[in-house]
Amino acid sequence: MTSLLKIRHLSKRFAGVQAIFDLSFDVTQGAVTSIIGPNGAGKTTLINMISGVIHPSDGDIRFKGKSLSGLKPHQVAARGIARTFQTVELFGRMTVLENVMLGRHLKSRKGLISAAFRLPGVFREEADLKARSLSVLETVGIADYASLKAANLPLGEQKLLEVARALASEPQLLLLDEPAAGLNEVETQKAAEMIMGLSETGVTVILVEHDMKMVMAISHEILVLNYGAKIAEGPPASIRTDPGVIKAYLGDEESGS
Amino acid sequence: MTMLLSEKNQTVTHILCFALFVAALPWVFGLSRATSYYTDVMVFVAIHSIIAAGLSLLLGYAGQISLGQAAFYGLGAYASGILTTRLGLSPWLGIMAGMVLAAGMAYGVGLPALRLKGHYLAMATLGFGMIVYIVFNEFIGLTGGPSGFGEIPSIRIFGMEISSTLGFYYLAWTAAVGVLWISLNIVHSRPGRALRAIHDSEKAAAAVGIDITRAKVQIFVVSGVYGALAGSLYAHFVTFINPPPFDIFFSIKVLMMVVIGGVGSIWGAYLGAALLTFLPEWLAFMEDFDVLAYGIILLTIVMFSPDGLVGLGSRMINRIRNMKNRGY
Numbered sequence: 001m002t003s004l005l006k007i008r009h010l011s012k013r014f015a016g017v018q019a020i021f022d023l024s025f026d027v028t029q030g031a032v033t034s035i036i037g038p039n040g041a042g043k044t045t046l047i048n049m050i051s052g053v054i055h056p057s058d059g060d061i062r063f064k065g066k067s068l069s070g071l072k073p074h075q076v077a078a079r080g081i082a083r084t085f086q087t088v089e090l091f092g093r094m095t096v097l098e099n100v101m102l103g104r105h106l107k108s109r110k111g112l113i114s115a116a117f118r119l120p121g122v123f124r125e126e127a128d129l130k131a132r133s134l135s136v137l138e139t140v141g142i143a144d145y146a147s148l149k150a151a152n153l154p155l156g157e158q159k160l161l162e163v164a165r166a167l168a169s170e171p172q173l174l175l176l177d178e179p180a181a182g183l184n185e186v187e188t189q190k191a192a193e194m195i196m197g198l199s200e201t202g203v204t205v206i207l208v209e210h211d212m213k214m215v216m217a218i219s220h221e222i223l224v225l226n227y228g229a230k231i232a233e234g235p236p237a238s239i240r241t242d243p244g245v246i247k248a249y250l251g252d253e254e255s256g257s
Numbered sequence: 258m259t260m261l262l263s264e265k266n267q268t269v270t271h272i273l274c275f276a277l278f279v280a281a282l283p284w285v286f287g288l289s290r291a292t293s294y295y296t297d298v299m300v301f302v303a304i305h306s307i308i309a310a311g312l313s314l315l316l317g318y319a320g321q322i323s324l325g326q327a328a329f330y331g332l333g334a335y336a337s338g339i340l341t342t343r344l345g346l347s348p349w350l351g352i353m354a355g356m357v358l359a360a361g362m363a364y365g366v367g368l369p370a371l372r373l374k375g376h377y378l379a380m381a382t383l384g385f386g387m388i389v390y391i392v393f394n395e396f397i398g399l400t401g402g403p404s405g406f407g408e409i410p411s412i413r414i415f416g417m418e419i420s421s422t423l424g425f426y427y428l429a430w431t432a433a434v435g436v437l438w439i440s441l442n443i444v445h446s447r448p449g450r451a452l453r454a455i456h457d458s459e460k461a462a463a464a465v466g467i468d469i470t471r472a473k474v475q476i477f478v479v480s481g482v483y484g485a486l487a488g489s490l491y492a493h494f495v496t497f498i499n500p501p502p503f504d505i506f507f508s509i510k511v512l513m514m515v516v517i518g519g520v521g522s523i524w525g526a527y528l529g530a531a532l533l534t535f536l537p538e539w540l541a542f543m544e545d546f547d548v549l550a551y552g553i554i555l556l557t558i559v560m561f562s563p564d565g566l567v568g569l570g571s572r573m574i575n576r577i578r579n580m581k582n583r584g585y
Contacts, residue, residue, distance in 0.1 A: 051464065077466035089464075091457040102454050106466035108447055112475050115446030116439045122446065169465065
C-alpha cells in the first residue's frame with residue numbers, strides 16, 4: 001500500500017484562531033479516507049489547503065512525492081486533484097453538459113488563437129469533448145438533464161453534477177466536501193454507491209461528511225479532527241469504539257454540546 | 258455531435274446573412290439619396306463595432322470593465338498615422354504595429370490589475386487612458402500635440418487606392434465582419450467557455466484548472482488589439498488625427514454601446530455601435546437639445562430593457578411566437 005498524499009505537521013492560523021494544528025496523516029492510494037469531526041473542527045479548511053484555495057501557515061502537503069506548497073488552485077488541479085464544494089459551486093447559467101465539459105478543461109488543449117481562427121482540429125476536439133462529457137453524465141446518471149441550465153436542477157442533481165464535473169478531469173485524487181448534505185435517504189444511498197464504485201476504479205477519495213451511516217459504510221480509513229487537531233485515526237470499526245471520539249461527539253462538561 | 262455542427266453552421270449562416278445585408282446597404286442608400294452621407298456614417302458604425310466587440314468580450318464574457326478602450330483606439334490611430342507619414346511605411350505595417358503596441362500595453366496594464374479580484378481593471382484602464390491622452394497632447398514632436406497632423410495616406414489593396422467612401426465602406430465592413438466571426442468563434446470555444454465559467458463562479462473555475470488571471474489578461478489583450486485596429490481604420494479614413502476623439506468620453510461611449518446593445522452578446526455590440534453612431538446624427542436637427550434627447554433615449558432603453566436591444570428583441574420575438582401558438 002503506497003500513500004498518494006502525505007500531510008506533515010500542517011498548521012493553519014486565521015487571525016488568532018488555530019484552524020488546523022500540527023496535523024500529519026497519509027492517504028492510501030485507491031482508498032476512501034473520510035475526515036470527520038464536529039462543526040469547526042477544520043475539515044473544510046483542510047480540503048481548501050489541499051486544493052490550494054488557502055495556504056498553510058506551517059507544514060507540508062506532498063502529492064505523489066511532490067510538495068503542493070505555493071501552488072494556486074488551477075495548478076493543483078493540473079496535478080490531478082479534483083474537488084467538489086460544500087455549498088454547490090456550479091456554473092449556473094451554463095448547461096449541465098457545459099459544466100462537465102469545463103471539468104475536462106485540462107484534458108483539452110485548444111487555445112485562443114486556434115479557436116479564434118477555427119484552425120484544424122478545433123471541431124474534432126469539441127466533438128470529442130462533448131461525447132466524453134456525455135458519457136460522464138451517463139455514469140453519474142443525470143444525462144437526461146444535459147441541455148438544462150445547471151441552476152435549474154434540483155439540489156440532489158446539482159450535487160451529482162459537481163461530482164460529474166470533478167470526475168470528468170479523470171483525477172487521481174478526488175476531494176468530496178459533504179456530498180450528502182441536503183440529500184434525502186435514497187439519494188444519499190445512491191451517492192454512497194457511486195463513491196464506492198469510484199474507489200473500485202482506482203480513484204483515491206477524501207470524503208468530508210456528517211452522515212455517519214455513510215461514512216462508516218464506505219470508508220477504508222477515518223481521520224477524526226477536533227479543534228483542528230487529530231484525535232483518532234483508523235478503520236471504521238476502531239473509530240466507532242474510540243473513547244476520545246465518543247467524547248468529542250457526545251460532549252463533556254467542558255465542551256458543552 | 259450533429260447538434261454541435263448545426264450550432265456552428267447556424268453561426269456561419271447568420272454571419273453570411275449579415276455580410277450580405279451590409280454589402281447591399283450602400284445601394285439601398287444610393288437609390289433614395291444622391292449623397293454618400295449614410296455610407297459615411299456606416300463606416301463609423303463599422304469602426305465603432307470593432308472596438309465595441311472587444312469590450313463586449315471583456316465585459317460580457319470575463320465580467321471586467323475597461324474605461325480605457327479609447328487609449329487603444331488612439332494607439333492604433335497614432336501608430337498608423339506616425340509610421341505612414343513620418344517613416345513612409347505601408348499602412349498595413351502601421352496597422353500591424355498599432356495592434357502589436359496595443360497588445361503589449363494591454364498585457365502590461367492588465368496583468369497586475371487582473372491578478373486582483375474586483376474592478377481594479379476599471380481603475381487601471383481609467384488611469385492608462387488619461388496618461389495616453391496626455392502623451393498625445395504633450396509629445397508635440399511626435400504627435401503634433403493638440404493640433405494633430407494630417408495627410409495620412411489611404412490604404413492600398415493590390416495597388417488599388419481605397420480613397421472613396423464606398424471603397425472604404427467595404428474595407429471597414431470586411432474588417433468588422435471578420436472581427437465578428439473571430440469573436441463568435443472565441444465565444445463558442447474552449448477559451449470562451451472558460452471565460453463564461455469564470456463569470457459564473459471563480460472558485461469552481463479555478464478548481465477545474467482554469468488559470469483565471471491568464472484567461473482574463475488574454476481577452477483584455479484581444480480587446481486592446483480590436484481597439485487598435487479600429488483606430489488605424491479611423492486614421493486612414495479621416496486622414497487627419499488629433500487627440501479629442503481618443504479621450505475618456507469615447508471610452509465611456511464604447512461602454513454605452515456594449516450596455517445598450519446587450520451585455521453578453523457580440524451582436525449586441527454591433528447593434529449598440531449602430532444606434533450610438535446614428536443617434537447623434539438623427540438628433541442633430543434638435544440643435545442644443547440633442548444631448549438631452551440622446552440621454553433620455555438611452556436611459557429609457559436601459560430602464561425598460563436592462564439586457565439591452567438584444568434582450569428587447571428576443572423578448573418581442575418570444576411574445577409573437579407565444580401569440581401564434583395560442584392561435585391569435
